[in-house]
Amino acid sequence: MADKEREGEENQQLPVVLQLLPIRVxxxxxxxxxxxxxxxxxxESSMPTELFLTTHAQSIKALFCSGYTPVPANILxxxxxxxxxxxxxxxxxxxxxxxxxxxxxxxxxxxxCFSDDAAxxxxxxxxxVLRRISPADRYVRQGLWPTKGNFPLGSRLGGKRVGIxxxxxxxxxxAKRLVAFGCNISxxxxxxxxxxxxxYYSDVHDLAVNSxxxxxxxxxxxxxxxxxxxxxxxxxxxxGVIINVGRGSLIDEKELIQCLMQGEIGGAGLDVFENExxxxxxxxxxDNVVLSPHRAVHTQESNSSxxxxxxxxxxxxxxxxPLVSEVEDE
Amino acid sequence: MADKEREGEENQQLPVVLQLLPIRVxxxxxxxxxxxxxxxxxxESSMPTELFLTTHAQSIKALFCSGYTPVPANILxxxxxxxxxxxxxxxxxxxxxxxxxxxxxxxxxxxxCFSDDAAxxxxxxxxxVLRRISPADRYVRQGLWPTKGNFPLGSRLGGKRVGIxxxxxxxxxxAKRLVAFGCNISxxxxxxxxxxxxxYYSDVHDLAVNSxxxxxxxxxxxxxxxxxxxxxxxxxxxxGVIINVGRGSLIDEKELIQCLMQGEIGGAGLDVFENExxxxxxxxxxDNVVLSPHRAVHTQESNSSxxxxxxxxxxxxxxxxPLVSEVEDE
Numbered sequence: 001m002a003d004k005e006r007e008g009e010e011n012q013q014l015p016v017v018l019q020l021l022p023i024r025v026x027x028x029x030x031x032x033x034x035x036x037x038x039x040x041x042x043x044e045s046s047m048p049t050e051l052f053l054t055t056h057a058q059s060i061k062a063l064f065c066s067g068y069t070p071v072p073a074n075i076l077x078x079x080x081x082x083x084x085x086x087x088x089x090x091x092x093x094x095x096x097x098x099x100x101x102x103x104x105x106x107x108x109x110x111x112x113c114f115s116d117d118a119a120x121x122x123x124x125x126x127x128x129v130l131r132r133i134s135p136a137d138r139y140v141r142q143g144l145w146p147t148k149g150n151f152p153l154g155s156r157l158g159g160k161r162v163g164i165x166x167x168x169x170x171x172x173x174x175a176k177r178l179v180a181f182g183c184n185i186s187x188x189x190x191x192x193x194x195x196x197x198x199x200y201y202s203d204v205h206d207l208a209v210n211s212x213x214x215x216x217x218x219x220x221x222x223x224x225x226x227x228x229x230x231x232x233x234x235x236x237x238x239x240g241v242i243i244n245v246g247r248g249s250l251i252d253e254k255e256l257i258q259c260l261m262q263g264e265i266g267g268a269g270l271d272v273f274e275n276e277x278x279x280x281x282x283x284x285x286x287d288n289v290v291l292s293p294h295r296a297v298h299t300q301e302s303n304s305s306x307x308x309x310x311x312x313x314x315x316x317x318x319x320x321x322p323l324v325s326e327v328e329d330e
Numbered sequence: 331m332a333d334k335e336r337e338g339e340e341n342q343q344l345p346v347v348l349q350l351l352p353i354r355v356x357x358x359x360x361x362x363x364x365x366x367x368x369x370x371x372x373x374e375s376s377m378p379t380e381l382f383l384t385t386h387a388q389s390i391k392a393l394f395c396s397g398y399t400p401v402p403a404n405i406l407x408x409x410x411x412x413x414x415x416x417x418x419x420x421x422x423x424x425x426x427x428x429x430x431x432x433x434x435x436x437x438x439x440x441x442x443c444f445s446d447d448a449a450x451x452x453x454x455x456x457x458x459v460l461r462r463i464s465p466a467d468r469y470v471r472q473g474l475w476p477t478k479g480n481f482p483l484g485s486r487l488g489g490k491r492v493g494i495x496x497x498x499x500x501x502x503x504x505a506k507r508l509v510a511f512g513c514n515i516s517x518x519x520x521x522x523x524x525x526x527x528x529x530y531y532s533d534v535h536d537l538a539v540n541s542x543x544x545x546x547x548x549x550x551x552x553x554x555x556x557x558x559x560x561x562x563x564x565x566x567x568x569x570g571v572i573i574n575v576g577r578g579s580l581i582d583e584k585e586l587i588q589c590l591m592q593g594e595i596g597g598a599g600l601d602v603f604e605n606e607x608x609x610x611x612x613x614x615x616x617d618n619v620v621l622s623p624h625r626a627v628h629t630q631e632s633n634s635s636x637x638x639x640x641x642x643x644x645x646x647x648x649x650x651x652p653l654v655s656e657v658e659d660e
Binding site for chain 2: 117121125127128131141143145146149150157158181276277281291292303
């Protein structure tokens with residue numbers, strides 16, 4: 001029997017995992033999965049998706065997806081045997097959670113893999129905006145230093161009042177770091193956290209009034225869509241800085257652009273946008289913003305530990321063990 | 331008597347302070363000094379400097395200068411009444427210290443004004459180099475995200491072994507911040523510090539061998555000139571990152587450029603250069619460096635507290651009180 005055939009037969013023994021769309025983070029790590037699981041790749045089939053799903057319905061107990069893969073109720077309805085979804089993302093806004101809850105489908109996400117890197121990046125964007133590091137780098141590269149002289153002064157991080165919108169894992173790690181820089185932290189979240197001593201605001205607008213900086217790191221849900229609107233931006237004020245490592249649609253991007261162009265807020269560090277990978281050209285022309293292509297959570301290290309975690313979740317599921325990073329129902 | 335004349339006469343009563351060259355940081359703050367001191371501006375005189383100094387020698391007890399003002403022995407010899415030098419800089423490499431020591435001339439520097447901002451900026455440059463924030467910003471601005479896709483991954487700050495070259499005020503503040511990011515700190519300085527528990531290396535090369543990152547924040551002296559040479563850079567290795575917020579000539583810049591271009595080290599964040607404001611065009615073309623026009627210590631806030639401190643030093647001197655930020659002789 002040829003190697004290829006033997007491989008094919010052995011592969012047939014592996015647990016089946018459904019993928020609806022390609023997952024970017026898998027591009028460089030496929031080998032780590034291929035001897036453990038047999039992926040059914042819906043997008044590679046010539047059949048319409050729902051027919052493909054219905055055809056394989058009985059064998060599909062696990063679904064593997066990214067944050068860019070919509071998992072709506074009509075897809076879930078085609079998969080009566082589905083018991084587990086493993087998503088490469090921290091956020092779950094792409095999944096119909098109500099339907100999963102009703103069906104008792106367990107969900108595992110990226111857990112803590114991204115928190116440190118996202119927090120680091122938030123601090124990096126904030127330092128960049130306040131101290132003008134990226135524009136200073138452009139200034140030197142363009143050869144302007146000898147001809148135009150001193151680059152304009154930035155503003156000190158220490159002493160700034162930083163309001164964190166969403167004190168989850170990432171928000172907490174941001175706070176921990178900024179304390180070491182001498183910042184004064186307060187936060188907004190749905191509920192006050194008994195585990196931290198930072199001042200709590202039950203209203204984002206009130207937090208903005210009392211902050212020099214807002215760091216947005218909450219989940220994007222129906223409730224948090226455009227949580228940063230024009231009123232909040234104006235409350236932050238003309239020297240205020242906003243950092244977003246959550247999701248683009250947490251901020252009303254059109255209003256943000258207006259505020260930045262009119263000098264109604266001071267600056268912004270943005271890793272996420274409403275219509276990624278398209279970034280409005282008005283933003284790309286501004287000097288008081290730092291723009292980043294959704295890289296806050298991605299490093300060589302986080303990707304490696306992400307794959308460890310995702311594989312551990314799938315293996316746990318197929319061994320009837322508890323998922324490693326199961327998302328608790330709230 | 332006209333206002334102008336009265337002002338002129340009143341001005342004659344003020345304590346005399348010599349300036350040899352213009353001081354950039356004074357450009358926006360002259361008013362804060364002008365009703366307290368009468369500056370003798372050597373560069374505005376049509377006389378040769380030494381003649382100007384000799385002419386005013388008896389009245390000159392205090393000299394006010396920046397780090398860009400050389401104060402060599404031949405200048406000091408023209409000023410037999412000089413008792414005090416106040417410099418806007420942290421470093422003293424522009425002053426003939428041996429001559430000052432011999433004469434008992436007291437020196438006050440910028441004290442602690444710059445430590446926090448320099449430490450913040452070091453962390454900002456390090457995050458920028460590791461996480462590729464400035465190149466990512468260029469990528470988005472150039473509109474490459476939609477066409478070229480995912481931006482290459484950076485590397486995590488947490489867990490990195492950071493070697494600090496010079497654990498003075500700035501170095502200590504850098505260490506404090508990086509501990510909050512989960513870095514492992516060690517340091518080189520002339521003497522081991524009994525006040526900190528970080529591992530100490532008495533040799534920079536050994537420190538580099540055991541570090542992923544070097545942060546250079548020591549004073550530039552004869553002994554530290556090119557302390558970062560080719561051997562140290564090679565010891566840091568091909569993934570190693572170097573951050574310099576000290577002085578350009580602490581690093582052998584030609585060798586650094588070679589190492590960066592050949593991939594013998596991973597990247598660099600440079601706020602200072604050997605021939606400022608001229609930055610070699612080879613550096614300006616590299617993507618693995620972040621370049622900054624000597625802004626690490628300068629913010630609106632540090633400049634304001636610097637002027638408070640400089641004025642307090644001059645006032646203390648003319649009131650026969652101890653200088654506020656006198657540099658202790660070592």
